[in-house]
Amino acid sequence: xxxxxxxxxxxxxxxxxxxxxxxxxxxxxxxxxxxxxxxxxxxxxxxxxxxxxxxxxxxxxxxxxxxxxxxxxxxxxxxxxxxxxxxxxxxxxxxxxxxxxxxxxxxxxxxxxxxxxxxxxxxxxxxxxxxxxxxxxxxxxxx
Amino acid sequence: xxxxxxxxxxxxxxxxxxxxxxxxxxxxxxxxxxxxxxxxxxxxxxxxxxxxxxxxxxxxxxxxxxxxxxxxxxxxxxxxxxxxxxxxxxxxxxxxxxxxxxxxxxxxxxxxxxxxxxxxxxxxxxxxxxxxxxxxxxxxxxxxxxxxxxxxxxxxxxxxxxxxxxxxxxxxxxxxxxxxxxxxxxxxxxxxxxxxxxxxxxxxxxxxxxxxxxxxxxxxxxxxxxxxxxxxxxxxxxxxxxxxxxxxxxxxxxxxxxxxxxxxxxxxxxxxxxxxxxxxxxxxxxxxxxxxxxxxxxxxxxxxxxxxxxxxxxxxxxxxxxxxxxxxxxxxxxxxxxxxxxxxxxxxxxxxxxxxxxxxxxxxxxxxxxxxxxxxxxxxxxxxxxxxxx
Numbered sequence: 001x002x003x004x005x006x007x008x009x010x011x012x013x014x015x016x017x018x019x020x021x022x023x024x025x026x027x028x029x030x031x032x033x034x035x036x037x038x039x040x041x042x043x044x045x046x047x048x049x050x051x052x053x054x055x056x057x058x059x060x061x062x063x064x065x066x067x068x069x070x071x072x073x074x075x076x077x078x079x080x081x082x083x084x085x086x087x088x089x090x091x092x093x094x095x096x097x098x099x100x101x102x103x104x105x106x107x108x109x110x111x112x113x114x115x116x117x118x119x120x121x122x123x124x125x126x127x128x129x130x131x132x133x134x135x136x137x138x139x140x141x142x143x
Numbered sequence: 144x145x146x147x148x149x150x151x152x153x154x155x156x157x158x159x160x161x162x163x164x165x166x167x168x169x170x171x172x173x174x175x176x177x178x179x180x181x182x183x184x185x186x187x188x189x190x191x192x193x194x195x196x197x198x199x200x201x202x203x204x205x206x207x208x209x210x211x212x213x214x215x216x217x218x219x220x221x222x223x224x225x226x227x228x229x230x231x232x233x234x235x236x237x238x239x240x241x242x243x244x245x246x247x248x249x250x251x252x253x254x255x256x257x258x259x260x261x262x263x264x265x266x267x268x269x270x271x272x273x274x275x276x277x278x279x280x281x282x283x284x285x286x287x288x289x290x291x292x293x294x295x296x297x298x299x300x301x302x303x304x305x306x307x308x309x310x311x312x313x314x315x316x317x318x319x320x321x322x323x324x325x326x327x328x329x330x331x332x333x334x335x336x337x338x339x340x341x342x343x344x345x346x347x348x349x350x351x352x353x354x355x356x357x358x359x360x361x362x363x364x365x366x367x368x369x370x371x372x373x374x375x376x377x378x379x380x381x382x383x384x385x386x387x388x389x390x391x392x393x394x395x396x397x398x399x400x401x402x403x404x405x406x407x408x409x410x411x412x413x414x415x416x417x418x419x420x421x422x423x424x425x426x427x428x429x430x431x432x433x434x435x436x437x438x439x440x441x442x443x444x445x446x447x448x449x450x451x452x453x454x455x456x457x458x459x460x461x462x463x464x465x466x467x468x469x470x471x472x473x474x475x476x477x478x479x480x481x482x483x484x485x486x487x488x489x490x491x492x493x494x495x496x497x498x499x500x501x502x503x504x505x506x507x508x509x510x511x512x513x514x515x516x517x518x519x520x521x522x523x524x525x526x527x528x529x530x531x532x533x
Contacts, residue, residue, distance in 0.1 A: 017281030086287030
């Protein structure tokens with residue numbers, strides 16, 4: 001479908017997900033610039049975050065590669081945060097994004113002027129290469 | 144034999160700041176006071192319930208605490224749904240007592256949050272430093288959200304959909320503070336205005352510092368038994384008229400409706416059990432982790448139609464002397480919030496229904512609702528309590 005920018009960084013100081021046999025493909029795809037959700041082969045339900053079953057019918061889901069675009073469903077601007085790696089980026093927006101494909105995903109928009117962030121804002125994904133097996137999806141406005 | 148479930152004893156430990164107590168000792172002090180208040184023999188307790196969470200790992204979980212307290216129970220429940228745990232406990236115990244799984248049960252809570260950790264609960268970072276985070280919260284870990292931020296996203300969406308304003312949310316904090324000024328154990332007692340709330344610093348847009356609950360130490364306990372047994376006890380029993388609980392999500396990333404809660408589903412169950420209407424309710428004890436929490440509970444539990452909570456609150460209906468006074472002990476916003484506040488909702492409701500509310504007493508208080516929100520408006524527990532036998 002669509003491969004997006006992957007930003008390489010020298011150091012990563014933020015918490016990361018623990019990789020397991022269900023989520024490994026999701027985080028590896030992100031490392032390669034692709035945003036995945038899941039789609040159920042039995043009932044068609046789409047979901048995020050990835051699980052070992054479809055939350056609607058219980059079948060085993062397939063992966064669906066998204067276009068990596070959506071709109072901000074809701075957000076907040078974090079202005080106080082104690083963890084040093086986040087504190088250095090204050091203020092920044094934490095967002096829920098409604099994907100074009102349906103599912104809603106959690107993310108953040110560090111480095112984006114918080115005055116620009118609003119409900120309904122069209123956004124697209126980019127990734128930061130946090131580890132060899134882990135890319136982290138982030139969001140920025142579609143200009 | 145009348146096995147209608149009743150609350151016959153309540154106890155608070157010491158708050159808002161109690162450096163002489165650790166989490167377990169908060170449990171213990173509250174339990175001793177609840178037992179004394181109920182006028183029962185400790186040995187008659189055959190059910191024990193708690194949610195843990197106040198003293199670190201495996202220190203105050205249900206089975207460890209049952210051992211420490213010396214309770215050889217035949218009914219135990221360690222349900223942990225966050226701050227609403229204790230409303231779920233009332234639901235479970237009401238059924239257990241009706242079914243004879245136990246006759247007299249003790250519920251306890253204790254936390255030395257303020258003494259042990261300081262004021263970092265809401266913005267200290269959910270996941271500290273460089274680490275790998277297992278499970279669903281791993282999908283949130285890289286992004287630097289805060290506890291306040293999760294509630295702020297509800298407020299942001301509510302404002303977007305319904306035009307709710309920061310001024311309207313501030314009215315909730317102002318009203319609860321007025322009650323706190325009457326409570327000598329409240330952590331914040333000086334009256335505040337809407338302007339004070341709006342000019343306090345922004346923590347996570349659109350929530351200001353004074354939209355957020357306090358961080359305190361504290362503990363609570365209550366004792367439930369049968370209406371039959373209560374006849375021989377000193378305190379007037381408070382009847383559990385209805386109790387229900389449910390969840391829509393746990394992690395904030397899975398909240399499907401940022402303007403509602405599971406209260407919309409479980410509230411009607413509790414009201415139907417209780418056989419009362421919203422107009423019969425004299426006191427609201429709502430989990431006020433944040434001002435928006437109360438507004439969403441008010442709407443989702445059906446006290447006002449969805450989206451109309453803001454203007455309704457601004458008319459003063461939740462304040463002292465209003466139609467539905469809110470959080471007469473001063474709430475989590477201004478009095479006591481050691482981490483999981485749900486037990487204090489029940490304790491204050493019982494005090495009011497007994498007519499022991501002191502200066503904050505609601506006149507002719509006959510029906511009260513305790514509505515807890517656990518997680519991030521994730522797990523909603525509702526208990527409707529009354530002074531008359533149903």
